[in-house]
Each structure stands twice: as C-alpha cells, then as structure tokens.
Amino acid sequence: MGGEKDLDPPVLVSIKPANESTNIKPQTIELEFNEYVKLDNASKQIIVTPRINKDEMVVTAIKNRVVIKLNQDLEDSTTYVFNFQKSIQDITESNPAENLKLVFSTGNDIDSLRFSGKVSYLFPQKDKFIKDVLVGLYEKNDTTDVLTASPYYISAADSSGNFEITNIKAGEYRAYAWFDSNNSLKAEDKSEPYGFLGDTIRIREDIQNVQFYISKADLTELKINRTSTIGESFDVVLSKIPIETIIEHEDYGKKLFYRRNEKNLRFYYTELRNDSIETRLSFKDSVGYKIDTLIFLKFEESDRRKEALEITSNSGASFLKNLRAEFSFNKPLKRISYDSLIVKYDTASVIQIKPEWVSLVDSTDFTKLKIEIPLSDTISKSTFQIYAADSTFFDVENQFNDKKIEANYKRLNPETLVTELIVVIDTDKRPLLLEVLDKAGKTYRQVYLENTNKHSFADLEPNTYQVRVIIDENRNKMWDPSNMNENRQAELVYYYTNPDDPKSYDVPLKAGWTNDITIIPITPLGINKEPIKETTIEEEVIEGIIEEEEN
Template sequence: PVNYATNYKRKTVFVGFDEFIKLEDAFTEFTISPPLEETPLPRTKGKGIVVDLHYADLDSFTYTLDFGESIVDNNESNPLLDFQFVVSILPHIDSFSISGRIIDAFTHQPDEEGMFVHLYSNLSDTMPLTTKPSYLARTNSEGNYRINHVAPGTYSIFVLKDANANMIFDMPSEIIGFANEWVHLYPDSFPVEPDSVNSILMNGEMEQTDTSSIEDSENLMADTDSVATDSIEFMTYGYYIDLFSFTEAAPYQQYLVEYDRVNPEKLQFIFNDTNSNPPGIRLLDTIVEEDNWYLLEANARLDTLVYWIPDSSLLMRDSITVELTYPETDTTGNLITTVDTLLLTAKIEKETTGSRGKSDGKERKGFKLPFGSKEEVTDTLPPPPPRVSFKNNINSSAHDLYRPVIFTPAVPVFTFDQSKINLVRMEDTLEFPAAFTLKTDSAKFRQLRLDVDFEPNTQYILNLYEGAFTDIYGRTIDSIAFKFTTQKDDHYGIVSMKLSNITSPVILQLLDPNEKVLKQKQLFGDGMVEFDFLNPGTYLLKLIFDDNANGIWDTGDYERKLQPERVSYYPSELDVRSNWTLEYDWVVE
C-alpha cells in the first residue's frame, strides 16, 4: 500500500524503496502500535520490507509501523531515522498523538537504550501489571517519544523499561513511570478547527506546524510506486507530557548473606539490608566471659559487622561456634527472629616449599596470631608481625586546611598516648609547637582523628613515637615522622547560594561533574547556604524536595500512586576559581 493508506484489509504490508536496503537490530528497533498478540519481525524482500499482520484486528485501528533506526542502505549502512509507515483498517486515519520526554527522576538523564511509553484505554490501575497496552512507542536516546495515530478516547499513561520483553510490569526491578492524570483525546479538547496542519499542545499552549507534505529521509528516498509522496491532508491533535522514570524500592527483605572468620582475629557477618540493632551473638562450646570476648565494629547501616577477638584463648582455636540471633524475612514476607548455630573456621595458610624456595614435599598448615606467642596451634606457627600497621590521609605537598589527619590501624586501638605525639610548625629552620586534639572517630570504629587549626602554606612535622598507639593485642608502633605542607589559603573558592521560594523541606547538594555528593545541607525555608574550601573546578548544585523530611531522596510507588520526590538542578554549572566567591540567587520553582 501507499503510506497512510485507508481501508486496508490485507494481512501483509510491503514497503518498497528505490534501492536495496538492510535491516539491523529490527527485533529491538521495530514496534507496531497498537501492539499485536505477537509482534511481527520485519524482513527484507527485494528492494523492500515485508511485515506480516496476521494478528491484526481488521475492524478497529490505524496501525503505525515504527522502524526506529533499523533500516539502513545496503552499501554504506546509512540509517533511515525514525521512519514510520501507517496503514488504517478504517476509512480514515486516527488523528491524535501524545509526545514528550522521559528522564530519570533522580538524575534527570534519559535512558539511552530507550524505554516504552504505554497508553491504556482501560483505565484500571492494574492494566500495566496484567495486560499489553492499547498503544505504545519507544523513546529515543534523548528520551523523546511520540505515539501517533491514536483513536479518540481517554487514556492512562505508563512508562516501562521492559526487562523481559512482554509489555507488562511484572518485575520489581523494572524501571517505570506514570502520569497522575488521565489524558482526554477528543476533538473538542483542542481549541482549533480541523484543517491541513498538525496541532501540538505543548505545556498547555498550542503550537502549529505545517505537515501538509510528508517527506522521507534524505539518506533513503522511498519508491514512489509504493509510498505516497503527494500532499496528504489530515488533521492531527497532539498532547505533550513529560514524565519521570524510577525504580520502586525493593520489598523489604532481611537475611544473612555471608559469614566468615576472615582471620583468627575477627568474625564477619554481612546482611543484605539495614538492621535496626546488631544481632545477638553468643559463644558455644567454650567458657569465656560473655561480655568481654569481642569488640564490635559496624557500619552505619548495621549490615556489615566485624567482631574482633582480643581473647588469646579464642584466637588459638582453629574454629569457633556461635549462636547468632537476628531478624529475617520468611516466605510470607513477615519479619521473624531466627536463631542460627554457625561454625566459623579460621583461614588456613598453606606452605609447600622448603628451604631456598624448593618443595620438600610436605604441606604445613597453620595461621598467624597477632601477638608473639610461641605456642603452636597446628604443625607450624609463623612469627607474627611485631608492630601496629596503619594508614593515614596526609598529603605531603598540599594537605587541605580543613581536613584533619586520620590514622586507620589495621586492628582496633586499645589505648593512645598523646604525650608520645608531637606536632611542630616550621618557620625556616625553627620549630614551634602546634596544638592538636587526638580523639577516636565515633562514626568509624578504628579511626583516630588528629584535629589541628592549620595555618596556610606552612610546613609541619608530625612525630609519632613508640607507644603512641597500642592495639588490642598489646602491639605498638615504631617511631615515625611525617613532613607535610598545608595548602595555600587563596587556593580555595567559595559558593554562596541564596535560596528563595522554599515552601517545604529541601536538601541542597554540591556535586562534582560525575554527580558524586561532596557536601550537602538541609533547609526548611528560604535562606543562605555557603560551601567553602572548594578546590578550583566545575561543580553542580542539586535540590531534593524532601517532602517527608527524612533527609534522603525517596523513590516513587505505582501501587500507592506516589511520584518520586522532586529534584531540581541549578540551571548552570558552577566554575569555581581560586580566591573567588561565587554568589547566586536561586528562586526555586
């Protein structure tokens, strides 16, 4: 048939071209709207394409065959972009369309692989969960979509990243989106009279574009014998709506993922999700004071817990049995208390070489204790390292003025002696004592924090003497000195942001170009926010409308008809320069 043919009753559509063509990735690129019971797969035949419509309803619809970018010429593979071929079973072409853009609710970026936008004439909320849509279209790499040739009616709109290609939202991990309101597509909904122009309603305003002549891509011209090139006059009414996509929060489940005795010194338990409290743990098959046999190191979510073992009698056991009590989700989704008996065996080091690295044919098994005991646990006990090992965050050439010095020992510190730590400020060759405070970091179990009011562009020497740190096994450090220079004070820039029209709680985030959160502040009304000590570079500002004031961004929920919390970006990047304050006014819309 010709493009836009009416009264078409055949079961096959042939689209001809003036040269040989190929189809690439047609399985993913091609769509037909309204969708059929089974989606046909286009195939080439001579200088054209054949599409079977065996499952088409011969009484009702205008069918839009959207080839996406699947059609390319045979020689150079130049694509015919966004080519659509339309045939109508009816004596007319259905004339309504819906278009817009889909972007991620949190990042405001489109899905480059494309998503589907569904229309449903049955307005039941369960339709996306059980039934194929009435009409559909795929978004392009920019997130734009357009569903053409829709029959008059009222429709609901649903967005789906269809992971299993069945056009149904039936996997919790699938990306979705939805419109809160139905769309009413009737001629009297649009304030114009039918004529030979397209009318597109964009954000409540009518935009008119001349479409009296339908043209094909410059790269690939359609054959005049099979595709109409004469003027085709018809009226199309269009509705424009942007939507946000998101992934729903996974149903809450709690279970123990992994447990291990990483080495003789510690037991580790990993859960799949946040715990409100640490699990209960009790030793079995051994007599040890219940309250003193471990030190607990846990992250803020309480989903990763490390139990350090300072007791030497437990260290020398190659296996430990514990009773672990923790919440777990059962098969019905309810949270129950689970009590597990777990056997944790220390990792065994194997040695198969004798003197001078040659094998003596014997396998030696054993593990290293963290202290200098000579008692053998198995056949051979290698001598342990005698000193505390630790990491630090010192930048020797330009240590940030606002950044404390952080020490992270390999195992927990039992005591620290500030009298064996000395910090001096250098002026030429003269040394001047510098005040500091040493304390443990309450948020990070093994970290020691040295707070200093640093002077800019100044050399410091930090001396740690033997006995400055002593770990839970009685080991200390070797004396060591760190020489470093602080950053210049005019190296940093400042961003000062005045926010107005804030009517609900918000979270203002300062991001790097990769959208890593560097700093954030919560506001409950209009105010001034200042981000200081910023290295020169490019930054972004992001505003989260924290409607429930819980301090985090919350995703949407289709069943409860909750949209994701709104996110807004400052319209331009922030170019921070040294020794410069950037001042902005942000009137939030």
C-alpha cells in the first residue's frame, strides 16, 4: 500500500544570486529546493526579460538543485527577470514550484515599472482557454517587430488571457501579443494569430487595463509564383489565396473560363489557338495587397487525358418554402441538359426544372450553381430529391457527369420552428454584418444592416447557435484582418455572450420560442481607463492609447 499522494510543490531553499541583487553580472544561477526536482520544457517555460540568447543558455537539474549557465554577457545598467513559470517540478508527482521568479540588476537600481492587461481572440473568438499566448514590448527604435525577432520584454498570458510584464525600464515601446505555437518567441504570420497596438507606448508609470486582440493576418507578398501549360489548359499559381479575382478579356465567359482551387487558377479556352491570349488579371488578398498584371495565356492541343467532371451538392439541407439547392463543379460549367434535370417527391410525381430557376451563385464563377424551385402548398410531401441523369451537366472540356446525381432535401414544418430571434447590437457603428452560426461555426443565417442595429430572424430550426456581428468598416460584406505594415487594425467582431454565463457564447433556441438578445461591444483595443472585466464586455470604457511624443 502506498502513502498519500504528494500534493506539495517544491519549496525554494536558496537562490544565487539573491533576489533583487544589484551591480552584478552573473554567469551562473543556482536554485536549491527542499526535494528532488526535474525540468519540464525549460527552454520554453523559463521566460527571460530583457531578451537574451536562450540558445546559449544551458539549464540542468541535479538532485534538488537547478543550475543555469548563461554563457553570454549581460547588458549594463539593466534589470533582468527570470520567470520560471511551471518549468521546475518535484520528481515524484510533477508538482510545479509556485510563483518562482528571480530579479537582479547589472546596475545600481532595480527597474520597477509594470505593463498589464488582457489578450483575447478576435476572429474567431475562443476565449474559453488561452494557451501559448505571449505579450512583448519592443524598444521604439528597434528595427525588428513581432514577425521578425523576439521582443525586448516578454510575458506569457495565463489561461484567462491576463498578462503582466514587470521590472520595465522607463522608455518608449511598441507592444504586441501573439500565439506562439512553435516556441519561436515571435509570430508566424501565415499560421499564428497576433495583434498590435498602433501607437508607441510611453511607459513612465505603471500601465494597466491594456486590451489586445489577436487574429491571423498573412502579410507575405501576394505574387504569381509560376505559370504553365497543363494539357489543353493553362495554370496560374499564386503565393496566397485571393479573396478577389478579376479577369479582363473580351472572350471571358464566352470562350475563356477559369476555376480556382485555393492558390491555383486553371484557365480553359473552348477553342484551340495557335497564338497566346493577352489577358489582364487582377487579384486582391485578405490584407489588401493587390496584383494587376498582363499575362499571356497559351492553350495547346494535347493528348493528355482530360480531368473528369466532379459534382458536389448541399444534399441534406432543409427549407421552408422554396427548395434551394447548390451544386459545385471542379471545372467551369458550359451547358445543362434540362430534359434530364427534375425534382422527385414521390414514386410517380416529378417537377421539370426550368432554366429560369437556375443561376450562378456568382456571375463571374462558372463552377457554382444555385437552383431555387417554387413549390406549391398543395404538395403535402416533406421530402424532395433533385435528380440529374448521367450526361446532364457538361463542362468547358465537354466532359459530363457519367453517373446519376441524387440530392435530397427536407421541407420543414412551421410548427416545429423557432418563432423569432430578435437581435439588438448596442452600437452606433454601421454597417453591420450580423451572423447566426451553427454548432460547427458555419454561417446558418446572415443579414447586412446599413441603417439599423436591430433585426429579427424568423423560422430558425431548433438548435444551439452563436450570434456575432462584424463591424464592416470598408463595406465589403466580409471580415477583414489587420495589416500591421499599414497600421490598420482588424475589423471588430462582437459575439453575444450569456449574461448568466459570460464564458458561454451559446444561444439555445426551441420550437415556438421568441428570444430577445443584445450584443454588447467588446472592450476597446488599447489602454483603457477602467478595469477590464473578466467577460471582456464593457459599458463605457474609454480607449486611451498614449500618443507618440512629438519631436
């Protein structure tokens, strides 16, 4: 039989140099504990400010002692802070030493200024648990930033997003927060969310109630990586996924077509040509970078086997009045044989689909179709099937679907639906993109509000949803990330939070219910004059970024 489980953390017995020592430049730091200890990811967990070369630092645990060899020179007249977090643990039960920190100065004084606040995710919002999020200060004249090098001062946010940088020297700094998944002590803009305060921060006294918002923003260059002939088509491969594509040529939509698969654009021409086609291409990415260029598209005869036509649909969707179906194709669509495109609703009854019911989702994209079918109230059936026989859809290479397509849809009973969801957004900002999200985070309903801050959603299916609103400053009807190079912040996003459970974004809705909810603006970015509430919701918090001092 074993004894009781050891729940006590290691206790620090001695530390060299002593905490808050001055006028020292140690090459070795030694910590002694009351029991045997081990290290847990010391290279990541031990945070040192101002920054040192941690690649040179060697940390070892021997019995009840931890020894750190710095192997580098320290700066003059500088206060250093070693925050050990949970890196030192007892050897039996892995209990971490608590509140373990060493402060010393290479000069006469210990710097004592503090910079503290909260970090929150902006889009998508996921504040329930913060992990591996750092906050850093860079000296004003430092030529590096959060994307290129580690900061001068650094601190880790706790699981609630709260952070504090201590023992700061008075001065002017640039401030950033970021998710550091790979322990590089800087942000990877292609994959890691980050945020910044747009103005220089002058620290002359303690600064509190700082709010950061982090989100992804890929600032790498938008460019054409390569072009090539592929069979009888022509490929243009970009460095990033564009959010806007413009093709300028007199034959576009008639003989010239394209399809996009992430960063790859494949062009098709329905007639082979011996010469190249000069075409103007314009692209825009999510951070606003643009390309506008002339390119020569070349289409050659080839024996290469043509890509088969593939089709997907929104089969399984439900509807209330008109049946709304969507079909996506892996290549631009050229022709539809309507004789073999029908709606079935029992073993013997069909509706012939008319051309006027069929349209492109986007007039410039020939790979996505929508079909809206008006159904008579006299039809009592609740299940319907869109049926396309083989050889119904033909693409620009004259390939066709070689198998039948069956997409199923269900008509909802109004008595089983939510009566109304009334949403009020407590803001004067316009326009607003209001979205109801399903459990998977996908947009279930949305509406664009230009002249009001209130909307009523009717006939929702009973479920648990989330509701958010995007402040669409540039009126492009989508969320736009930040662009740090242009000192432009990401568009604000407000989520509804449950007043009884501020950590929950869920809105449960049941049949026959009428719900009223109010979305409250989030705490403003920057330095706030009032404490930041744990819910990240505020009433009248005034943004107060300290402006850069005039020369």
